[in-house]
Amino acid sequence: MTSPITSQPILRPEEPQAQPLNKLTTAVLILLHLGAVAALFCFSWLNLGVAVFLYWMTIELGISLGYHRLHTHRSYRIPVALEYFFAICGALTLEGGPIFWVATHRLHHQRSDQEGDPHSPRDGAWWAHVGWILLGESKHNNTRMMSKYAPDLAKKSFYVWLNNYHWVPMVVLSVILIALGGLPLFFWGVCLRIVVGLHSTWLVNSATHMWGKRRFSTRDDSRNNWWVALLTFGEGWHNNHHAHPTSARHGLAWYEFDPSWLLIRTMRKLRIAKAVQIARLPEQEVEEKAVA
Ligand SMILES: [Zn+2]
Ligand SMILES: [Zn+2]
Numbered sequence: 001m002t003s004p005i006t007s008q009p010i011l012r013p014e015e016p017q018a019q020p021l022n023k024l025t026t027a028v029l030i031l032l033h034l035g036a037v038a039a040l041f042c043f044s045w046l047n048l049g050v051a052v053f054l055y056w057m058t059i060e061l062g063i064s065l066g067y068h069r070l071h072t073h074r075s076y077r078i079p080v081a082l083e084y085f086f087a088i089c090g091a092l093t094l095e096g097g098p099i100f101w102v103a104t105h106r107l108h109h110q111r112s113d114q115e116g117d118p119h120s121p122r123d124g125a126w127w128a129h130v131g132w133i134l135l136g137e138s139k140h141n142n143t144r145m146m147s148k149y150a151p152d153l154a155k156k157s158f159y160v161w162l163n164n165y166h167w168v169p170m171v172v173l174s175v176i177l178i179a180l181g182g183l184p185l186f187f188w189g190v191c192l193r194i195v196v197g198l199h200s201t202w203l204v205n206s207a208t209h210m211w212g213k214r215r216f217s218t219r220d221d222s223r224n225n226w227w228v229a230l231l232t233f234g235e236g237w238h239n240n241h242h243a244h245p246t247s248a249r250h251g252l253a254w255y256e257f258d259p260s261w262l263l264i265r266t267m268r269k270l271r272i273a274k275a276v277q278i279a280r281l282p283e284q285e286v287e288e289k290a291v292a
Contacts, residue, residue, distance in 0.1 A: 019135040019136035020135070020136070021134060022133075022135065022136060025134060026134050028094075029130075029133075029198075032190075032194055033195055035186070035187050035190070035195075036187070036191045036194075036195040038191070039187035039188045042183075042187060044184065046185075047181065047185055047187075047188035050181075050188060050189045051188040051192055051193040054092070054173075054189050054193050055197060057089050057092070058089050058092045059093065059197045059200060059201070059232060060259065060260055061085075061086055062086060062087075062088075062089030062090035062092060062093055063090055063093055063201055064232060064233045064234060065086055066083075066086030066087055066089055067090040067101045067102065068235065069248055069260065069264070070083060071086075071090075071102050071153060072101070072102045072106060073245055073246050074246070075247055075248035075264075076248045076264055076268070076273045076274065076276040076277065077273065077274045078267065078272055079272070084158055087159065091162055091166040091169045091170070092170055092173060093194065093198065094167070095198065097143075097163030097165075097166035099146045099147055099153050100143075100146045102149070103148070103149030104118050104119075104149075106150065107149060109245055112218075112221075112242060113209065113219075113220040113221045118132055119132045119205040120209065120221075121205075121206055121209045121221065128205050129202045129203070129206035130202055143163045143164055147160075170194075173189070174186055200228070200232050201232065203225075203228045203236075204228060204232060204238060207228050207236075208224075208225045208228050208235075208236055208239075209223065210223070211225055212224050212226070212228075212236075212238075212239070214239050215239055215240060215243070216239055216240065218239060218242045222239040222241070223239050224236065224237045224238065224239045224256065225237075226256075229250075229256070230257070233258075233259040233260045234250050234257065234259050234260040234261055235250065235260070237251045237252070237256050237258060238250075240256070240279070243279070244279030247278055247279035248273075248276050248278060249264075249279060252279060252284075
């Protein structure tokens with residue numbers, strides 16, 4: 001590989017699509033999808049309610065507020081106990097541990113849609129969506145290698161532990177759900193909820209680098225996509241995000257619904273969140289100056 005980081009381990013080989021299938025990851029994903037289909041045959045309002053609550057807890061608190069806006073970009077600060085709780089919520093999505101997720105995402109920002117981007121649709125929409133996870137050697141548990149890209153997290157033993165055993169919270173939750181509501185609750189609260197969460201998150205890597213409007217002419221293909229934003233609590237305003245990666249607010253205009261920003265703003269009002277970084281549109285800055 002003739003990239004400037006030849007001396008470092010890389011996440012994306014030269015011919016990514018030519019790599020062998022990662023059998024364990026593929027088997028787990030197939031089983032989860034089968035469980036998600038099984039859920040449709042055992043509907044109950046309680047099962048649906050539990051799945052929706054867990055979807056919110058894991059995708060909004062875990063991925064959007066936690067892994068993405070906090071752990072990767074440090075766009076705000078919260079007490080460490082809450083930070084750890086968000087990380088556990090993130091692990092419950094089965095998107096890997098915090099060090100793996102953060103390292104992959106930082107590399108995506110560094111090399112967006114260029115050589116070295118772990119998941120660019122320029123390598124194919126399917127590759128950007130899930131191919132990069134299915135093919136090649138799994139890096140989920142290679143904590144030492146991933147730590148080079150997330151040294152701030154690797155300093156804390158909790159994150160190292162959670163990265164090595166990121167599947168443990170999911171197993172514990174599964175046991176609890178089966179004990180409380182049998183297999184139907186497991187199919188809803190684990191299988192279907194994880195499958196919908198995975199595809200929603202993967203759409204940020206695939207769809208929002210292909211479809212939507214571009215407010216900022218960033219050097220990548222990122223776009224603002226309203227329906228991905230709805231599925232992911234505001235993560236679909238991805239062109240805004242690539243233009244202002246450290247902003248805790250992704251939906252910048254009033255019509256760009258960003259529930260995660262609303263929650264961070266509430267936490268700031270309650271003095272739970274501090275050092276909140278906010279990007280503003282040029283017209284908003286003009287308005288603020290006029291008010292001041
Ligand atoms: Zn992106
Ligand atoms: Zn990001």
